[in-house]
Structures are given as C-alpha cells and as structure tokens.
Amino acid sequence: MDKQLYLYLPVAYSIPCYIFYIFTVYVLSLRKYRIYFGTTFFTLFKVQGIVDLLVHVSTWPALRIPFSGLFDEFFKQPSIGTGLLPTIVMFINYYCMYAHIVHLTVVTLNRLVVIALPRNYYSMWTTYLRHIIVVVLLFPITLTWHLIVAGVVFLCIPGAACGLVQNKFLGIRNSFYVFTVSLTTGAFSFVVNMVTIGFVLSQTKLRKNRAEIKLFVMTLALFAFHLVRSALQAIAYFRSDDRDLMKMVLTAMPFVIDFTCLSAPWFLLFTSNTFRKIAVKILSRSKAHVTDSSLFTKMANPGSHRS
Structure with missing residues (x-):
C-alpha cells in the first residue's frame, strides 16, 4: 500500500x-438530560472525549x-531549526x-468503585x-516540561523520512517515559479489572445489573x-535499532490510536437505547418523550444507581 494512503484513508473516516464524538459530548452535557448522564462515569466520559x-488530532502532525512522506515534498533541506x-x-x-x-486508568478505577466497593467509598469518590481529574490533567506536565525547555527540531533525512526530533536535554528519553507510564498504568488497570470481574462473577446481584456490566464491557474494550x-x-x-520493525510500529500505531481514541462514542451508541433515542430526538428536533433503557437504571430510586 502506498504510504500516503495511510494518510488519506484515515482522513475519510x-x-x-470527530463530528460524532463532539455531538456525543454535547448530548451528554445537556442539562435537561442530566437525569440520564449526570453520573461519575459520564463525567469521566466527557473529559475522556476531549482528551481523545x-x-x-495531535497525531496528524x-x-x-511525517510517516506518509508528505512533508518530503515541501521540505528539501536536511533540517529546519528549532522553533516554536x-x-x-x-x-x-x-x-x-x-x-x-492516566485518565483511562481513572475510568477503570471508577468501574471498580461503582460496581464492587461499599457506598461510603463511592460517596468519597464522587466528592x-x-x-482527581485536575491532578490527571496536571500530571503530564511533569513528564513533558523538558520538551519546552530543550525545544524540538523538524528533521528531514534525504531518501528516508521527516519527523519531529527532540533536542537532547539531561539525557531524557521520551520513549522511556512513555514505556514506563504505559507499563505501570497497564499493570494497575489489569489488576483493577480482574478484581472487578471477580466481584461480578462471585455476586449474582452484580451480574443482573446490566447497566453497570455494559459500561464495564466498554471500559474493558478500551483497556x-x-x-x-x-x-x-x-x-x-x-x-528502536531495527528499521523494519520500527516501520511496522509506525504503520500500526496510528490505527491503534484510532480505535483507542474514536471508539468510545460508538460503543455508547450501540449499547444505549436511551442515548440513541435522545440523539434522534435532537437531530430530528422531535418533542417525543424519551424513556429510560436497560443501560441506565430508573432514577426514581437514587440509591439504586451509582454510575
């Protein structure tokens, strides 16, 4: 396949x-539907949507x-100096x-708190x-400050490829940071998911709660x-020294990011009758009454629902 198809094909979908994700976050943010989407899960879902x-978007430049080779046609010189x-x-x-x-790890932890832990833990979690969200959004600065300090250069190697290269600073390697964070959060999320699955399998009343199970399955897919x-x-x-293997990684990584970042609203669309009905109502500007679905328990009894 031509390398530029790896650029043009993703543009098409x-x-x-993007439009559907923005629409989904918009629907979840409407105050009049807060009775359905005002839970901790959907608070995290909206933040996750913005981050996703x-x-x-940042994956493109x-x-x-760069991997598509499109920059090669515009930049002929070996390098472009560090710039803003x-x-x-x-x-x-x-x-x-x-x-x-990190935020995906918080979403995973939210499922454990909602499904398995006693109510006092859920009350503390809600408070x-x-x-927690603020800490999650501030934490990445501790791992990226060196990029601002050292600066980045856009480097083109004739006959090879172009890309963004960080100027060396204090021996910091971005790949090491990414690997460490991915490994740590992945291991933690795996343990949390296994504990949650254990609670679901061991307690009949949890298995009957289709609302929480569907949201948990969505979280497992993202994990x-x-x-x-x-x-x-x-x-x-x-x-990193194996050029053929790195080419495979650079080819596959963007498509994995596609699934990781763009699939959440589609999971919600396929599993939630309530969301589908509300979405259709908004798009058609209908005034039809929206009834709750099996994904969201009745709000008449607030103590029965903790998503």
Whole structure:
C-alpha cells in the first residue's frame, strides 16, 4: 500500500468520527438530560472525549503526516531549526498521550468503585472526582516540561523520512517515559479489572445489573486497545535499532490510536437505547418523550444507581 494512503484513508473516516464524538459530548452535557448522564462515569466520559480528540488530532502532525512522506515534498533541506511550532506540536502530542493513558486508568478505577466497593467509598469518590481529574490533567506536565525547555527540531533525512526530533536535554528519553507510564498504568488497570470481574462473577446481584456490566464491557474494550498500544510502545523502546520493525510500529500505531481514541462514542451508541433515542430526538428536533433503557437504571430510586 502506498504510504500516503495511510494518510488519506484515515482522513475519510476521522472527520465523521470527530463530528460524532463532539455531538456525543454535547448530548451528554445537556442539562435537561442530566437525569440520564449526570453520573461519575459520564463525567469521566466527557473529559475522556476531549482528551481523545486532542490525542488524535495531535497525531496528524506528529506521526501520520511525517510517516506518509508528505512533508518530503515541501521540505528539501536536511533540517529546519528549532522553533516554536514544532516544539508546541510535540509538547501537545506527548502531553495529551500521558493525559489519555492516566485518565483511562481513572475510568477503570471508577468501574471498580461503582460496581464492587461499599457506598461510603463511592460517596468519597464522587466528592473528590473533580480534584482527581485536575491532578490527571496536571500530571503530564511533569513528564513533558523538558520538551519546552530543550525545544524540538523538524528533521528531514534525504531518501528516508521527516519527523519531529527532540533536542537532547539531561539525557531524557521520551520513549522511556512513555514505556514506563504505559507499563505501570497497564499493570494497575489489569489488576483493577480482574478484581472487578471477580466481584461480578462471585455476586449474582452484580451480574443482573446490566447497566453497570455494559459500561464495564466498554471500559474493558478500551483497556484492550491500550494494551495493544503499550505493546507497540515497548517494541519501539527495546527494538528502536531495527528499521523494519520500527516501520511496522509506525504503520500500526496510528490505527491503534484510532480505535483507542474514536471508539468510545460508538460503543455508547450501540449499547444505549436511551442515548440513541435522545440523539434522534435532537437531530430530528422531535418533542417525543424519551424513556429510560436497560443501560441506565430508573432514577426514581437514587440509591439504586451509582454510575
């Protein structure tokens, strides 16, 4: 396949996915539907949506376009000096990547708190959730500050490829940071998911709660995509000298990011009758009454629902 097809093909499906994701976050944010979407899961879902879109958009100038060879046609010189634009592009790319990885771990932990832990833990979780989100969004700065300090250069190797390269600073390797964060969060999320599955399998009343099970399955699917991405990051870190293997990683990574960043609203669409009915109502500007679905338990009894 021509390398530029790896650029043009994703454009065809990314734009509709962007539109649908933005529409999904908009629907979940409407105050009049707060009775359905005002839970901790959907608070995290909306934050995840913003981070997902930023990660995916930043992948274009940082990974997809350089690998496609499109820049080769515009830049003939061996290198372009360090500047504000390439530095900002790489900073945003890595910042959003770390925020995405850590926030997905919080989403996984949310499922455990909601499904398995006693109500007093859920009350504490709800109280401090906004603080947790702020910490998640600030944490990536500790891993990306060196990009701003050292700057980034856009480097073109004649006959090879172009890309963004960080100027060396204190021996810091971005690949090591990404590998470490991916491995740590992946291991933690795996343990949390196994504990949650254990609770679900051991307690009949949890297995009957279709609402929480469906949301948990969605979280498991996103975690599976994260594991694949972590595996590619590990290959890139340990086998960076193998050009053929790195080419495979650079080819596969953007498509794994597609699934990781753009699939959440589609899971919601396919599993939630309520969301589908509300979406159709908004698009058709209908005034039809929207009834709750099996994904969301009745809100008449607030104590029965903790998503």
